[in-house]
Amino acid sequence: MRTWLIHLRKEKRLTQQQVAQTAHIDRAYYAQIESGTRNPSMAVASQIANVLSINPSLFFSDVISEPFELALINSPIIVAHCDLELRYTWMFNPHPDFDINKVIGKRDDQLAESDGVTALMRLKKEVIESGKTIRKKISLPHSNGLLHYDVFGQPLYNEKKDIIGAATASTELLP
Structure with a gap:
């Protein structure tokens, strides 16, 4: 579970649908990213990061x-x-x-x-x-x-x- 992502989205008063739509991805895919059951590609991580004003490396910190x-x-x-x-x-x-x-x-x-x-x-x-x-x-x-x-x-x-x-x-x- 990416609780930091959930907190950040809610703090910005955005729904999963709004983040997904602005990042040009499917809402179900975004929900899986948020729950930690799927990892985004670097391109998708960058799109979500732009929406939420974060560094895309946060999605890969465990690996890199x-x-x-x-x-x-x-x-x-x-x-x-x-x-x-x-x-x-x-x-x-x-x-x-x-x-x-x-x-x-x-x-x-x-x-x-x-x-x-x-x-x-x-x-x-x-x-x-x-x-x-x-x-x-x-x-x-x-x-x-x-x-x-x-x-x-x-x-x-x-x-x-x-x-x-x-x-x-x-x-x-x-x-």
Whole structure:
């Protein structure tokens, strides 16, 4: 079951029929993709991703990220993408306080409020507006205390070389 896809569709107040129609696919096929009984082709994943403003790699994260996951799982590194409105479109290895199914499609300030959240959003916005990479130390409160991160942000581009968002890699620093 792709619960993240269901949450995202419902948050955007779309029906399965509306997503399927806009993505130019059959509603029953979309329902199977949402339930996890079928995997979309890369072309179909891209069409659905365009409708929902997400990264199409989310559909294949179990397959394409195996070497990446083996190297980074349980590491102090969080990798994420956001769109131009700073909504998460992809995330890997989030802090245990965050459920990946509820993070996709949300902005940081919809998930938590703190000076660190404001700083993180400011970094992403500056990356998108300037088109430059930025690195900054940011502290974020979590259930296990205040954690300090070395955050590296860089622009995300589409095939036409237009900036479509920002990618961040956040490494938890030792106290």
